Amino acid sequence: MKKEHGKKMIAPIVIAVLFVGYLAVYIYMLFFAAAMTKPLLFLLAVPLAALGVGMIWVLITRIREIDKGEEDDLSNY
Numbered sequence: 001m002k003k004e005h006g007k008k009m010i011a012p013i014v015i016a017v018l019f020v021g022y023l024a025v026y027i028y029m030l031f032f033a034a035a036m037t038k039p040l041l042f043l044l045a046v047p048l049a050a051l052g053v054g055m056i057w058v059l060i061t062r063i064r065e066i067d068k069g070e071e072d073d074l075s076n077y
Contacts, residue, residue, distance in 0.1 A: 016059040
């Protein structure tokens with residue numbers, strides 16, 4: 001990883017951390033602050049967890065693109 005590539009990875013990493021952190025807080029609040037039945041909690045939490053996993057996958061893909069030298073990912077389209 002070159003130094004110039006490291007600076008270009010800051011924004012995607014920050015956005016991913018904020019997004020996954022927001023989802024984690026939301027899931028935490030569902031389980032510990034909501035007065036719902038367990039099946040309903042899981043029905044609400046599973047899609048949120050899937051969004052978090054998807055965001056991490058997108059982050060890994062973006063980091064690989066930056067490492068390959070594709071700074072502008074819109075050039076693929």
